[in-house]
Amino acid sequence: MARVVALLRGINVGGRHKVPMADLRAVVESIGLTEIQTYIQSGNVVATDPQECTTDSLRQLLETAIQDEFGFPVPVVMVSAGRFRDILADCPWPAVEDPRCVHAIFYPAAIPTPMLQQALDLVRSDDTDQVSADHDVVWLHTPAGLSTSRMAERLMRLTLPDGRRGTARNLRSLREITARL
CATH class of the missing domain: 3.30.70 (Alpha-Beta Plaits)
Structure with missing residues (x-):
């Protein structure tokens, strides 16, 4: 099972595009991810992908699910855990x-x-x-x-x-x- 990081762009900034973290976790779970954690209100999600999909397919699924749930588009950058660690290093x-x-x-x-x-x-x-x-x-x-x-x-x-x-x-x-x- 692969861990992934989803970085959402432009939510909960300046009163626009409000996305409660509990609701966001539910949306992330709806696309099949598990062990979901969020960090602060600006759209940082860490989760496990039991299906080990590509980060691009997960990004597309999450963007569609967010649009469907909240009614506005939210761009997402999806990064594998290994790549995320490498970037920080x-x-x-x-x-x-x-x-x-x-x-x-x-x-x-x-x-x-x-x-x-x-x-x-x-x-x-x-x-x-x-x-x-x-x-x-x-x-x-x-x-x-x-x-x-x-x-x-x-x-x-x-x-x-x-x-x-x-x-x-x-x-x-x-x-x-x-x-x-």
């Missing part, structure tokens, strides 16, 4: 003083290199932020905070060719999610 700034200033932006698919490079080139002059990119994860260190970062703003608006965007989690949240795996 690859954090370029694991010893930063404030883990809330380091974020991993998870994209639902590989980011085309030219697209990522173009986004990064537009904000490289911001010398206070640092960035490190993998094929589907971008690490961002924003010492002044995520909300004031031009680089974070640009990367969060980065839209993949299929229209999907990434979702960010700070290092503290990533560690808490990993502890539930």
